[in-house]
Amino acid sequence: MTTEQTQSIQVEDDRSGLGIETLRRAIADNLFYLQGKWPEIATLNDFYMALANTVRDRLMPRWLNTIRNYRRSEVRVVAYLSAEFLLGPHLGIKLINLGIEELVRQAVADSGLALEDLLAQEEEPGLGNGGLGRLAACYMESLATLEIPAIGYGIRYEFGIFDQELRDGWQVEVTDKWLQYGNPWEIPRPESAVMVRFGGRTEAYTDDEGAYRVRWIPARVVKGVPYDTPIVGYYVNTTNTLRLWRAEAAESFNFQAFNQGDYYGAVDQKIYSENLTKVLYPNDEPLQGKQLRLEQQYFFVSCALQDMIRLHRGAGGDLRQFHQKFAVQLNDTHPAVAVAELMRLLVDEHRLPWDAAWEVSQSTFGFTNHTLLPEALEKWPLPLFGSLLPRHLEIIYEINQRFLDQARVHFLGDSQKLAQLSLIDESGERYVRMAHLACVGSHAINGVAELHSELLKQTVLKDFYQLWPQKFQNKTNGVTPRRWLLLCNPRLSQLITEHIGTDWVCQLEQLRQLEAYAEDREFQRQWRQIKRAVKQDLADHIQQTLNIAINPDSLFDIQVKRIHEYKRQHLNVLHIITLYNRIRRNPDIDIVPRTFIFGGKAAPGYIMAKLMIKVITSVAEVVNNDPQVCDRIKVVFLPDYNVTNSQPVYPAADLSEQISTAGKEASGTGNMKFSLNGALTIGTLDGANVEIRQAVGAENFFLFGLTIEEVQQLQESGYNPWDYYNRTPDLKEAINLINSGFFSHGNRELFKPLVDSLVYDDPYLLLADYSAYIDCQDTVGQRFRETDTWTRMSILNSARMGYFSSDRAIREYCQDIWHVTPISVQLKPYVQADAGLKVENWHPDVL
Numbered sequence: 019m020t021t022e023q024t025q026s027i028q029v030e031d032d033r034s035g036l037g038i039e040t041l042r043r044a045i046a047d048n049l050f051y052l053q054g055k056w057p058e059i060a061t062l063n064d065f066y067m068a069l070a071n072t073v074r075d076r077l078m079p080r081w082l083n084t085i086r087n088y089r090r091s092e093v094r095v096v097a098y099l100s101a102e103f104l105l106g107p108h109l110g111i112k113l114i115n116l117g118i119e120e121l122v123r124q125a126v127a128d129s130g131l132a133l134e135d136l137l138a139q140e141e142e143p144g145l146g147n148g149g150l151g152r153l154a155a156c157y158m159e160s161l162a163t164l165e166i167p168a169i170g171y172g173i174r175y176e177f178g179i180f181d182q183e184l185r186d187g188w189q190v191e192v193t194d195k196w197l198q199y200g201n202p203w204e205i206p207r208p209e210s211a212v213m214v215r216f217g218g219r220t221e222a223y224t225d226d227e228g229a230y231r232v233r234w235i236p237a238r239v240v241k242g243v244p245y246d247t248p249i250v251g252y253y254v255n256t257t258n259t260l261r262l263w264r265a266e267a268a269e270s271f272n273f274q275a276f277n278q279g280d281y282y283g284a285v286d287q288k289i290y291s292e293n294l295t296k297v298l299y300p301n302d303e304p305l306q307g308k309q310l311r312l313e314q315q316y317f318f319v320s321c322a323l324q325d326m327i328r329l330h331r332g333a334g335g336d337l338r339q340f341h342q343k344f345a346v347q348l349n350d351t352h353p354a355v356a357v358a359e360l361m362r363l364l365v366d367e368h369r370l371p372w373d374a375a376w377e378v379s380q381s382t383f384g385f386t387n388h389t390l391l392p393e394a395l396e397k398w399p400l401p402l403f404g405s406l407l408p409r410h411l412e413i414i415y416e417i418n419q420r421f422l423d424q425a426r427v428h429f430l431g432d433s434q435k436l437a438q439l440s441l442i443d444e445s446g447e448r449y450v451r452m453a454h455l456a457c458v459g460s461h462a463i464n465g466v467a468e469l470h471s472e473l474l475k476q477t478v479l480k481d482f483y484q485l486w487p488q489k490f491q492n493k494t495n496g497v498t499p500r501r502w503l504l505l506c507n508p509r510l511s512q513l514i515t516e517h518i519g520t521d522w523v524c525q526l527e528q529l530r531q532l533e534a535y536a537e538d539r540e541f542q543r544q545w546r547q548i549k550r551a552v553k554q555d556l557a558d559h560i561q562q563t564l565n566i567a568i569n570p571d572s573l574f575d576i577q578v579k580r581i582h583e584y585k586r587q588h589l590n591v592l593h594i595i596t597l598y599n600r601i602r603r604n605p606d607i608d609i610v611p612r613t614f615i616f617g618g619k620a621a622p623g624y625i626m627a628k629l630m631i632k633v634i635t636s637v638a639e640v641v642n643n644d645p646q647v648c649d650r651i652k653v654v655f656l657p658d659y660n661v662t663n664s665q666p667v668y669p670a671a672d673l674s675e676q677i678s679t680a681g682k683e684a685s686g687t688g689n690m691k692f693s694l695n696g697a698l699t700i701g702t703l704d705g706a707n708v709e710i711r712q713a714v715g716a717e718n719f720f721l722f723g724l725t726i727e728e729v730q731q732l733q734e735s736g737y738n739p740w741d742y743y744n745r746t747p748d749l750k751e752a753i754n755l756i757n758s759g760f761f762s763h764g765n766r767e768l769f770k771p772l773v774d775s776l777v778y779d780d781p782y783l784l785l786a787d788y789s790a791y792i793d794c795q796d797t798v799g800q801r802f803r804e805t806d807t808w809t810r811m812s813i814l815n816s817a818r819m820g821y822f823s824s825d826r827a828i829r830e831y832c833q834d835i836w837h838v839t840p841i842s843v844q845l846k847p848y849v850q851a852d853a854g855l856k857v858e859n860w861h862p863d864v865l
Contacts, residue, residue, distance in 0.1 A: 031853070033075040036118060041125035044072045063199050065131055066109075066139040070202035073112055073122070074248070080257040081248045083843045087167055089333045094342065094838045096161060096168040096831075099322055099356060100349035101315060102151030102298075103158070103172045103260060104179075105247075106661030107140045108203045111159070111501050115250040141196045142662045144178025145262070147299060148580045148619075149687055150388055152661065153466075154349055156498040156687070156824040162251030162258045163500070163524060164828055165840035171322035173314060174204075174245050174262035175298040182619050182658040187635030189620055189628050204245045204262075211243045212324040213268060214317050220409050225369070232366060234409040240291045241266040242321035252500050252524060255843035263321040265294035312355075312398055312406055319356040323363055337368050341381035345836035348460065350388045351396040354452040357383060357459030358410040358417070366409070372416075384835045385460040386493070387453065388684050390473055391584075397449035400442070414441055414450060421458050428485055439481050457482045457489075462835045464491040467685035467706040473726070493831055494709060495685040496824035499526050502691045506665035509548045510695065510816075517541070527820030532813055542809040549672075549696065549812070556615075556670040560654055566642060568613045568652045573802050576692070577675035578617035578659055578667055581627040584682040587616060588630050588772065589784045590675055591637055593795055595752040597651055598641055605646050610799040613652045617659030617667065629772050631655065636761040636769075669695045672808075673720075673798060676701035677791065679782040681726040683707075690822040696812040700794060702787070706822070714818045718811045722794035723787040732786060739780035742788065749788045753777065 030040050032047065049055055049068035060068075088095055113119040123133045145151060154170065161168040180191035217237030225231045247260040267288040294313055330343045348354055357379060364375035389395065404411040418441040429435040441458065443449040457463055457479060463486075465471030471492035475483040483490055504511045504523055514522060517535060522528035535541040553570040560566050577590050594614055600607055616634050620627030638653035656663060674692030676683075676699050683705035693699060693710055701707040702723035711719040724732065743750055753773055755761070762768040776784060802808055820826075832838050 038125050066136045080255045084257045097346045098170045099353035100154040101352035102146030103154050104146030104151030105155045115252045144194045158249045159498045160824040160828040162249045162256050165256045168258045170260040173318045174264045177297045184657045204247045207244045214240045214320045239268045241268050267291035348385045351452040354456040358413045383460040384462040385456040396452040400448040403450045463489045464493045466495045469708045470684045496827035497690045498824045507669035526823035529817050532817035536810045536813045552669040572611035572613045573672050575673045576615045576671040581618045581620040611650045615654045617656035671697035674699045678704045680704045693815045694819045696816045714815045722790040739785040742785035743777045
């Protein structure tokens with residue numbers, strides 16, 4: 019062989035090559051060298067880890083070149099601060115976004131394995147409660163897909179949201195050990211650890227230049243260690259970083275205590291420090307729980323800001339231009355203490371004058387509000403806050419004084435207005451108001467749906483809107499179509515692609531082209547065929563896991579979300595009981611067969627929500643086993659509802675239940691996922707339902723219930739649920755059946771708190787909306803019989819969901835709040851001759 023022939027041979031790198039044989043060899047190598055196993059003794063988890071590391075190798079060039087982009091002085095980086103990131107499983111979405119799913123599937127199959135088995139092996143990182151954390155995950159994926167330089171900052175909870183088991187129909191919380199088998203998707207960066215202080219005291223002093231300064235002398239110090247996870251964009255080189263922080267002791271072992279025989283004391287500090295990031299959202303009813311929750315929030319915020327300052331200064335940046343380097347978004351009030359922490363870092367640690375630091379701080383932060391419930395707007399008792407963060411309380415007092423001086427001019431002589439605006443609530447026990455701090459310290463404030471944003475201006479943030487109307491914006495939530503259609507519904511995705519091409523995956527508005535097929539009989543047939551297939555898949559799963567046989571041709575009526583009284587799962591239950599009573603009265607009645615599917619978790623301390631789960635499962639036990647029903651009604655509660663378990667649910671839904679009391683839901687994103695997959699919505703004019711109805715057309719949305727104005731009028735006039743109970747026979751019959759013990763083996767006391775809440779209080783107006791809901795559900799049943807009509811409505815729901823992409827939402831944030839632009843990441847082709855290590859322009863502070 020000549021030299022020229024040798025040089026022309028293309029050698030594929032085992033770490034980045036995508037040939038089938040190269041992939042198989044890489045999986046085998048990782049099984050051998052990383053897992054330390056021969057195939058004959060490997061577990062399914064070993065095979066999963068080998069594959070996961072093979073995929074990680076192939077995204078690493080993208081990731082490292084993206085990180086290099088962060089260091090360029092002219093690049094502005096979005097820093098997304100969130101206490102929750104509910105990512106879902108990594109492997110499937112990374113295969114899709116890298117464009118290598120079919121190659122890997124073939125390589126795995128040729129190796130004697132099934133990709134579905136390996137995908138199912140992955141432990142989901144449950145680092146969030148629900149919508150807030152899932153939104154953060156969608157936004158991180160869209161930021162990468164749109165090639166926006168971004169870093170997500172959060173907490174690496176050792177134990178995430180609890181796993182839910184049902185025992186005798188009751189929710190039981192089980193520890194989520196998502197890290198028990200290791201996590202191949204993260205890289206620890208102990209060399210980038212930072213120190214976080216708590217407690218202690220402050221002392222004033224005069225510096226060398228005669229300026230007044232304050233020194234914080236903490237009672238304890240905790241080390242924050244970052245763990246980095248790659249977030250891959252779809253068919254682009256950009257792979258952004260999610261940096262989650264783990265708490266460790268600054269000094270983890272006390273030799274003196276050990277030598278004196280105090281073996282527990284020797285590691286006491288390690289245990290105490292690591293508890294900080296042990297569990298997602300501790301119970302904050304007791305004082306200890308409140309303190310731990312505040313400690314968690316301050317911990318990750320301080321870690322994040324110290325990290326950003328280090329990155330900025332490492333690239334030669336001036337802290338007076340910090341806001342030009344980073345656009346920091348506060349995802350709800352959990353990270354709001356960042357306003358005070360950035361001021362502390364700039365003024366105390368880096369000695370910027372107050373006015374200069376405040377200009378930087380306000381220009382840096384944007385604040386997203388996610389709630390209209392006053393009780394959900396965080397506030398911390400002053401003694402707790404001051405004992406834990408003494409310097410920050412001083413800074414907040416200073417911010418508050420300067421802010422109120424400004425507000426006093428605007429609201430001349432209105433002392434009540436100033437009290438309402440104050441960062442300190444002094445109406446009773448004194449509190450620090452975190453939403454107020456976020457509003458004052460941010461240059462932009464946004465709600466997450468048009469209705470929500472308007473209500474913010476009228477209710478919980480009314481006073482701030484009167485002061486700063488220019489700060490307020492709306493950014494309606496969105497969901498990523500890569501996970502919530504392309505990954506979770508591949509059959510439908512393929513049908514769509516066959517008819518309109520592939521552009522819709524990143525330009526969801528392209529789905530509008532499907533409108534041309536809404537009346538096409540052949541397209542409708544294929545659409546129904548796919549819906550039937552995914553319903554069969556869910557039915558098989560329910561049969562295998564819960565031993566409940568359901569009819570895939572029945573109407574799948576699905577309500578999956580956090581269990582809460584305002585989301586009104588118990589209104590859905592009243593409908594089920596009403597249908598059941600109709601069958602009992604007339605066994606030959608002709609009703610559309612329905613399968614009611616519920617899923618969701620109740621907060622561990624939320625007794626009424628747990629009772630709601632119990633009533634659902636108790637009704638299911640009776641209805642599913644009553645021979646009179648003849649399978650016309652089936653009720654299923656899916657345990658442990660999470661991202662993994664939700665992925666087969668959204669595609670299978672015929673009807674999406676979005677029935678919260680008007681004015682209570684900020685936005686919702688489950689409503690978007692259902693409609694995107696062709697489900698029709700039954701809902702109130704609440705949250706993003708309003709915009710979904712406008713988008714899909716009123717004729718393709720089942721609307722019922724009181725409007726926000728009607729809710730307010732009814733409550734102001736003196737709402738009496740007892741009147742509705744007495745004058746609505748079907749409602750009275752349903753409630754009486756619950757109260758009689760019929761669904762609780764004769765125990766009349768079990769559901770009494772739930773019944774009493776409805777007939778004597780009913781804060782979420784279930785009884786007022788009951789009749790309209792039942793009538794609307796009857797219309798749903800009639801429409802479902804009209805197969806072609808229902809299919810057309812389903813197609814139009816999917817076709818008109820383009821606006822609700824998280825890509826659109828992120829573009830709006832980039833343009834209106836963050837003022838950032840895309841930066842393409844360039845990759846060098848692999849050349850074997852250049853594969854050796856060659857160090858140039860070395861700098862130790864690259865991450």
